[in-house]
Amino acid sequence: MRAVVIDAPGGPDVLHIRELPVPVPMPGQVLIRVEAFGLNRSELHFLRGMGHSGSFPRVPGIEAVGTVERAPGGEFVAGTQVAALMGGMGRDIDGGYAEYTVVPASSVVPFRSDLEWSVLGAVPEMLQTAHGSLTVGVDARRGDTLLIRGGTSSVGLACIVLAKQQGITVIATTRNPSRAEHLRSVGADEVVIDTGSIADSVRVIAPGGVNGAVELIGTDTLPDTLRATAVHGTVSFSGMLADVWTIPDFYPMAVIPNGVRLTAYSGEASDLPAPVLQAFLDAVAAGTASVPIAKVYRLEDIVQAHVDMEDGARSGKLVVTTR
Structure with missing residues (x-):
């Protein structure tokens, strides 16, 4: 099989396509014929050697979609359409950047869909997050006003789609004014151009502050996002697009406004129930939801795909098909 291998940390040029043996599953594992996979910032962190876990050489990739080839433990029938995500994929075990992958059965979520594999490949980790x-993070409810800080990211766009399905008013941010219309097209009610300090602008739209906020940029914008949030509102720290992971000299009473709740979210496959995945795919097929895909690449274009992810010029999910 063809697989992408990283021997040591570096830039996109350390991604090499090689011929490897098809892995053999043990009981409790599933061999998946990979049809497509999405790219994620955590894979960029791992590529640069910034991850908190993992080893080299490694086939990267924290997610994939395809069909079951073998499940020795009987958890899945051969031919079942599945998504695989997390569970150490691409860090502690070889991941989805390959034509076949072996993953723990606990990392596998089944589904049924006639959507193109290039569309399906964009969904698992994006939808889970x-x-x-x-x-789990914000506990958003119908009628709430939600701020999505980093709206043009794939997770930000998915948050907009899901929030609108639930009857939530969405304020989304982008640093690029040319992307404002795209945010509105997927459902954002209001768009704020992110200058780094947007709390006052958000409170013009929501005078008492937003009920909840999903922080996807990082710790550098987190204090400002907290200031945009209402008393008893919740901010979920869910992403680090800016690659700023810590707050120097963190003093909670100076950073967290009175009564504003700060939490975080990072999940596993178990946090994406099969009915949630199926319902979303059915909604996409029916035209009532959309998958924000920026571009689809072939496996042999993996280096260019990572270059494009690093420069951040594309809005939405980058997907690679293997065949």
């Missing part, structure tokens, strides 16, 4: 951020 967006769904978890809105439910």
Whole structure:
């Protein structure tokens, strides 16, 4: 099989396509014929050697979609359409950047869909993070006003789609004014151009502050996002697009406004229930939801795909198909 291998940290040029043996699953594992996979910022962190776990050489990739080839433990029938995500994929075990991958059965979520694999490949990790951020993170409810800081990211766009399905008013941010219309087209009610300090602008739209906020930029914008949030509102720290991971000299009473709740969200496959995945895919097929895909690449274009992810010029999910 063809697989992308990283021997040591570096830039996109350390991604090499090689011929490897098809992995053999043990009981409790699933061999998946990979059809497509999405690219994620955490893979960029791992590529640069910034991850908190993992080893080299490694086939990267924290997610993939395809069909079951073998499940020795009987958890899945051969031919079942599945998504695989997290569970150490691409860090502690070889991941989805390959034509076949072996993953723990606990990392596999089944579904049924006639959507193109290039569309399906964009969904698993993006949907898991967006769904978890809105439910576990913010606990958003119908009628709430929600701020999505980093709206043009793939997770930000998915948050907009899911929030609008739930009857939530969405304020989304972008640093690029030319992307404002795109945010509105996927459902954002209001768009704020992110100058780094937007709390006052958000409070013009929502005078008492927003009920909840999903922070996807990083710790550098987090204090400002907290200031945009209402008393008893919740901010979920769910992403680090700016690659700023810590707050120097963190003093909670100076950073967190009175009565504003700060939490975080990062999930596993178990945080994406099969009915949630199926319902979203059915909604996409019916035209009532959309998958924000920026571009689809072939496996042999993996280096260019990572270059494009690093420069951040594209709005939405980058997807690679293997065949």
